[in-house]
Amino acid sequence: xxxxxxxxxxxxxxxxxxxxxxxxxxxxxxxxxxxxxxxxxxxxxxxxxxxxxxxxxxxxxxxxxxxxxxxxxxxxxxxxxxxxxxxxxxxxxxxxxxxxxxxxxxxxxxxxxxxxxxxxxxxxxxxxxxxxxxxxxxxxxxxxxxxxxxxxxxxxxxxxxxxxxxxxxxxxxxxxxxxxxxxxxxxxxxxxxxxxxxxxxxxxxxxxxxxx
Ligand code: SIN
Ligand code: FE2
Numbered sequence: 001x002x003x004x005x006x007x008x009x010x011x012x013x014x015x016x017x018x019x020x021x022x023x024x025x026x027x028x029x030x031x032x033x034x035x036x037x038x039x040x041x042x043x044x045x046x047x048x049x050x051x052x053x054x055x056x057x058x059x060x061x062x063x064x065x066x067x068x069x070x071x072x073x074x075x076x077x078x079x080x081x082x083x084x085x086x087x088x089x090x091x092x093x094x095x096x097x098x099x100x101x102x103x104x105x106x107x108x109x110x111x112x113x114x115x116x117x118x119x120x121x122x123x124x125x126x127x128x129x130x131x132x133x134x135x136x137x138x139x140x141x142x143x144x145x146x147x148x149x150x151x152x153x154x155x156x157x158x159x160x161x162x163x164x165x166x167x168x169x170x171x172x173x174x175x176x177x178x179x180x181x182x183x184x185x186x187x188x189x190x191x192x193x194x195x196x197x198x199x200x201x202x203x204x205x206x207x208x209x210x211x212x
Pocket of ligand 1: 186
Protein backbone atom coordinates (compact mmCIF):
# COMPACT_ATOMS: atom_id res chain seq x y z
CA UNK A 1 0.00 0.00 0.00
CA UNK A 2 1.18 3.44 -0.81
CA UNK A 3 0.87 4.62 2.78
CA UNK A 4 3.03 1.81 4.09
CA UNK A 5 5.60 2.45 1.41
CA UNK A 6 5.64 6.13 2.23
CA UNK A 7 5.93 5.60 5.96
CA UNK A 8 8.82 3.20 5.54
CA UNK A 9 10.73 5.77 3.48
CA UNK A 10 9.76 8.86 5.44
CA UNK A 11 8.17 7.96 8.75
CA UNK A 12 5.94 10.81 9.86
CA UNK A 13 6.63 10.15 13.52
CA UNK A 14 9.94 9.54 15.17
CA UNK A 15 10.21 8.32 18.73
CA UNK A 16 13.08 10.30 20.18
CA UNK A 17 12.92 8.89 23.70
CA UNK A 18 10.32 7.26 25.94
CA UNK A 19 7.45 9.72 25.95
CA UNK A 20 8.96 12.01 23.30
CA UNK A 21 7.57 11.86 19.77
CA UNK A 22 8.61 14.08 16.90
CA UNK A 23 6.61 14.71 13.73
CA UNK A 24 8.63 16.55 11.10
CA UNK A 25 6.82 19.06 8.87
CA UNK A 26 3.48 17.70 10.08
CA UNK A 27 0.96 20.54 10.26
CA UNK A 28 -0.49 23.01 7.75
CA UNK A 29 1.48 26.13 8.63
CA UNK A 30 -0.95 28.56 6.99
CA UNK A 31 -3.90 27.13 8.95
CA UNK A 32 -2.12 27.43 12.28
CA UNK A 33 -0.61 30.83 11.55
CA UNK A 34 -3.94 32.31 10.48
CA UNK A 35 -5.42 31.07 13.74
CA UNK A 36 -2.61 32.68 15.74
CA UNK A 37 -3.28 35.99 13.99
CA UNK A 38 -7.00 35.67 14.74
CA UNK A 39 -6.35 34.98 18.43
CA UNK A 40 -3.90 37.89 18.63
CA UNK A 41 -6.46 40.21 17.04
CA UNK A 42 -8.83 39.43 19.90
CA UNK A 43 -6.33 39.03 22.73
CA UNK A 44 -2.96 40.53 21.75
CA UNK A 45 0.39 39.02 22.71
CA UNK A 46 1.76 40.46 25.93
CA UNK A 47 4.69 40.02 28.24
CA UNK A 48 3.56 38.58 31.52
CA UNK A 49 5.60 38.68 34.70
CA UNK A 50 6.75 35.82 36.90
CA UNK A 51 5.45 35.59 40.48
CA UNK A 52 8.82 37.12 41.44
CA UNK A 53 8.11 40.13 39.21
CA UNK A 54 10.46 39.34 36.32
CA UNK A 55 9.32 40.18 32.80
CA UNK A 56 8.85 37.10 30.62
CA UNK A 57 10.65 37.86 27.37
CA UNK A 58 8.60 35.44 25.34
CA UNK A 59 5.26 37.10 24.53
CA UNK A 60 2.13 35.03 25.01
CA UNK A 61 -1.59 34.72 24.47
CA UNK A 62 -4.03 31.78 24.65
CA UNK A 63 -7.01 30.06 23.14
CA UNK A 64 -9.32 27.47 24.65
CA UNK A 65 -11.47 27.11 27.76
CA UNK A 66 -8.49 28.14 29.85
CA UNK A 67 -5.33 30.16 29.30
CA UNK A 68 -2.04 29.81 31.11
CA UNK A 69 -1.30 32.95 33.05
CA UNK A 70 1.41 34.38 35.24
CA UNK A 71 1.63 37.46 37.41
CA UNK A 72 2.50 38.36 41.00
CA UNK A 73 -0.26 36.02 42.14
CA UNK A 74 1.42 32.96 40.62
CA UNK A 75 1.35 30.57 37.68
CA UNK A 76 -2.11 29.23 36.89
CA UNK A 77 -4.85 28.67 34.33
CA UNK A 78 -7.47 31.36 33.92
CA UNK A 79 -10.86 30.83 32.29
CA UNK A 80 -10.76 34.33 30.82
CA UNK A 81 -8.06 36.90 30.22
CA UNK A 82 -7.43 38.77 33.49
CA UNK A 83 -6.13 41.77 31.53
CA UNK A 84 -9.02 42.39 29.12
CA UNK A 85 -11.72 40.42 30.91
CA UNK A 86 -12.48 38.64 27.62
CA UNK A 87 -12.91 34.92 27.13
CA UNK A 88 -10.01 33.30 25.31
CA UNK A 89 -11.00 32.50 21.70
CA UNK A 90 -12.00 28.84 21.29
CA UNK A 91 -9.64 26.28 19.77
CA UNK A 92 -11.12 25.55 16.31
CA UNK A 93 -12.41 21.98 15.99
CA UNK A 94 -10.31 21.20 12.91
CA UNK A 95 -7.15 22.24 14.74
CA UNK A 96 -8.00 20.22 17.83
CA UNK A 97 -8.73 17.24 15.61
CA UNK A 98 -5.24 17.41 14.08
CA UNK A 99 -3.73 17.61 17.55
CA UNK A 100 -5.78 14.72 18.95
CA UNK A 101 -4.92 12.59 15.93
CA UNK A 102 -1.18 13.18 16.39
CA UNK A 103 -1.48 12.41 20.11
CA UNK A 104 -3.28 9.16 19.28
CA UNK A 105 -0.43 8.15 16.95
CA UNK A 106 1.93 8.63 19.88
CA UNK A 107 -0.28 6.42 22.06
CA UNK A 108 -2.49 9.01 23.79
CA UNK A 109 -5.90 7.86 22.64
CA UNK A 110 -8.14 10.41 24.31
CA UNK A 111 -6.20 13.62 24.26
CA UNK A 112 -8.55 16.56 23.89
CA UNK A 113 -6.86 19.91 24.53
CA UNK A 114 -8.84 22.47 26.51
CA UNK A 115 -6.07 25.04 26.43
CA UNK A 116 -3.44 26.26 23.99
CA UNK A 117 -0.75 28.68 25.02
CA UNK A 118 0.83 30.57 22.15
CA UNK A 119 4.40 31.81 22.49
CA UNK A 120 6.02 34.42 20.29
CA UNK A 121 9.80 34.67 20.12
CA UNK A 122 11.68 37.63 18.69
CA UNK A 123 15.38 37.37 17.73
CA UNK A 124 17.55 37.00 20.83
CA UNK A 125 14.72 35.75 23.02
CA UNK A 126 15.06 32.47 24.89
CA UNK A 127 12.84 30.46 27.18
CA UNK A 128 14.54 29.42 30.39
CA UNK A 129 14.43 25.93 31.83
CA UNK A 130 11.09 25.01 33.36
CA UNK A 131 8.56 22.21 33.81
CA UNK A 132 4.95 22.35 32.63
CA UNK A 133 3.28 21.51 35.90
CA UNK A 134 0.24 23.73 36.29
CA UNK A 135 -2.09 21.19 34.69
CA UNK A 136 -4.22 18.76 36.67
CA UNK A 137 -3.73 15.45 34.89
CA UNK A 138 -0.15 14.51 34.08
CA UNK A 139 -1.25 11.39 32.22
CA UNK A 140 -2.16 13.84 29.42
CA UNK A 141 0.72 14.92 27.17
CA UNK A 142 1.83 18.32 25.93
CA UNK A 143 1.56 18.72 22.17
CA UNK A 144 3.72 21.47 20.70
CA UNK A 145 3.57 22.99 17.22
CA UNK A 146 6.28 25.28 15.89
CA UNK A 147 5.97 27.93 13.18
CA UNK A 148 8.37 30.30 11.47
CA UNK A 149 12.02 30.70 12.37
CA UNK A 150 13.65 27.48 13.60
CA UNK A 151 14.84 27.09 17.17
CA UNK A 152 16.59 24.55 19.36
CA UNK A 153 14.31 22.97 21.94
CA UNK A 154 16.26 21.52 24.85
CA UNK A 155 15.03 18.64 26.90
CA UNK A 156 16.55 17.71 30.26
CA UNK A 157 15.32 15.13 32.75
CA UNK A 158 13.26 15.20 35.90
CA UNK A 159 15.75 17.44 37.64
CA UNK A 160 16.87 20.91 36.68
CA UNK A 161 20.18 21.33 34.90
CA UNK A 162 22.48 18.74 33.45
CA UNK A 163 23.09 18.10 29.79
CA UNK A 164 20.29 18.87 27.40
CA UNK A 165 19.11 16.74 24.54
CA UNK A 166 18.76 19.23 21.69
CA UNK A 167 15.84 18.97 19.31
CA UNK A 168 15.81 21.46 16.40
CA UNK A 169 12.23 22.54 15.75
CA UNK A 170 11.38 23.90 12.34
CA UNK A 171 8.30 25.40 10.68
CA UNK A 172 5.33 22.98 10.91
CA UNK A 173 7.04 20.50 13.25
CA UNK A 174 5.00 18.88 16.00
CA UNK A 175 6.50 17.50 19.20
CA UNK A 176 4.78 15.53 21.92
CA UNK A 177 6.09 15.01 25.41
CA UNK A 178 4.15 12.86 27.78
CA UNK A 179 4.38 9.72 29.89
CA UNK A 180 7.78 9.55 31.59
CA UNK A 181 8.82 12.80 29.83
CA UNK A 182 5.73 14.75 30.80
CA UNK A 183 7.45 16.72 33.53
CA UNK A 184 10.91 16.89 32.00
CA UNK A 185 12.58 20.24 32.32
CA UNK A 186 12.85 22.00 28.98
CA UNK A 187 14.01 25.27 27.48
CA UNK A 188 14.37 27.02 24.13
CA UNK A 189 17.73 28.46 23.05
CA UNK A 190 18.05 32.10 22.11
CA UNK A 191 16.32 32.67 18.77
CA UNK A 192 18.76 33.43 15.96
CA UNK A 193 18.20 36.40 13.69
CA UNK A 194 16.65 34.85 10.61
CA UNK A 195 13.76 35.36 8.26
CA UNK A 196 10.80 33.15 7.45
CA UNK A 197 8.42 34.00 4.57
CA UNK A 198 5.33 33.56 6.78
CA UNK A 199 6.43 34.93 10.16
CA UNK A 200 9.29 37.31 9.36
CA UNK A 201 11.96 37.25 12.05
CA UNK A 202 9.69 35.56 14.61
CA UNK A 203 9.07 32.08 15.86
CA UNK A 204 5.67 31.01 17.19
CA UNK A 205 4.99 27.94 19.27
CA UNK A 206 1.65 26.57 20.31
CA UNK A 207 1.42 24.16 23.22
CA UNK A 208 -1.83 22.24 23.45
CA UNK A 209 -2.61 21.06 26.93
CA UNK A 210 -5.29 19.50 29.03
CA UNK A 211 -5.39 22.05 31.82
CA UNK A 212 -8.40 20.82 33.78
C1 SIN B 1 7.07 25.94 26.18
O1 SIN B 1 7.81 25.19 26.78
O2 SIN B 1 6.08 26.43 26.72
C2 SIN B 1 7.33 26.35 24.75
C3 SIN B 1 8.23 25.45 24.01
C4 SIN B 1 8.60 25.99 22.66
O3 SIN B 1 8.52 27.20 22.42
O4 SIN B 1 9.01 25.19 21.80
FE1 FE2 C 1 6.97 24.46 28.64
